[in-house]
Amino acid sequence: MSAFDLGPVMVAAGCGGTGRELAAYCGPDGLDGLDLVTRSITLDARAGGPGPRIEEVPGGLVNAVGLPNPGLEHFLATELPWLVRAGARVIVSIAGATMGEYADLARRLSRAPGVAGLEVNVGAPDEVGVGLFEVREPYHSASVIAAVRREFPVDRPVLAKLRPDVSRIVEGARSCHEAGATAVVVGNAVPAAFTDGRSGGLSGPAVAPVALRCVTEVHRALPELPVIGCGGVHDVRSANAYLDAGATSVQVGTALLHDPTTVARLRAHFATPRHVSTQEDR
């Protein structure tokens, strides 16, 4: 599978629950054929951060969920088989504290039946706070991608998910591409703070213009690299903005928390060959 085989609309990491909860809002076919990125999975189980984990702000949310997940083993034993049975194309998001952890995760996931691809979370808004491998320079993310790529079959995609920081995004995308990333996901929650000062990440419609600028620059500089736009997609128009800027797909996160049917509606819309924006599209 090349990145171009990914559907135009995907579920963004951490915004689809375990997948089961989402199925109720996806119509009669449920998750069948849906490109679903799991919440980031770590080697060991993580309880996640203390509450309140999410604060509402105009146009979005600030979150510090803290990557709660049951750990790789439990995920492989329970959540993954369920998703595969439901027919989802499962892209597993992985997060690690060291390069060794990333490599381990990739190796073990490469053997698990039904893993369509990996997404490497190298742009978390508060990686230090949650104990992730710190990505300050493009070569940091590139080394992680290279380590993952070595362990994961070449015929399946490895997506590098980058922070939408316009001053570094082209460099970051280029080094991940050179390190073997099949495509880049441009857009994660933007580093932000809760009103009480805790670190978090801003997501939702408020961040769309930021990620859109990044997508535009990456596509302009690296037209051969597939780019997946992520940040604030909530309707046809916001999805088309990314596609018009050169993205091959979009991911939907926060909008699902606001309206769990968003992905089903967007998929139905984009099921017909690539739409040209018209006045009626809202």
Added chain:
Amino acid sequence: MAEVQGPVHVEAEVVATKRIGGYRHLTLTAPGVPERFRAGNFVAVTVEGHVARRALWVHRVRASSSFGPTLDVVVESRGAGTAWLAAQPVGTRLALTGPLGRPFALPKDAVSCLLVGEGYAAAPLFPLAERLRERGCGVSLVVSAPDEARLLAALEARRSARSVTVITADGSVGQRGTVADHVDDLLRRSDADVVYAAGPTAVLRAAAGAAERAGAWSQVAVEVPTPCGTGLCHGCPLPVVGEDGVDRVVRACADGPVVRGDRVRWGAV
């Protein structure tokens, strides 16, 4: 035919609105939701201009009315979202998802039950009392509130409850004090095997504690801020002890909101 289960995301419409004391009672049509409802479920509604959803207990469902099936919610206007909701006139349409969460578990036998609720959060105990009565359970209902204005009218519950006790913090009506002050005594007098509680953490904790001391089961309906309400965001942490004795953090909206009282790690909530 498709089974009638699982939540739906629909357009609801306000068909009646009424101020009762300090609360606003809204009657809504929400196709498919009343039919699927079980006591302890909640709904998530969209508030204009806000990304996060607002969770509301379901106070009552009617299988039929001149509007078709309806559900009632009780809104206490506090912040932006609840203030907006309370101000909506008849005819307002809003996106609603439900029924959500795990409902109250019902006893297999016709045992006696103590139901303890405070403020608007006592709402889910009313449909619960009806279901329990249908099963032949003796129901003792305790409704508490800071003051009379925020006391959820217990009048209609007299049909399903064998006794109704009212507690207000200021003593404006019923017994003065808090649930914690009275719950052990009320449990002893009701001789209940099961305690159901809904309200702020202090009320749930007191009820769960009393149940444990008396050797009764307890089921508590927790309220943790629920940004999505649908289980998608993991933003509603509830610290519990699992069946296996291992500490876990679960999602209040999807793994709750009703959980066994003895499973909650109250100190960490």
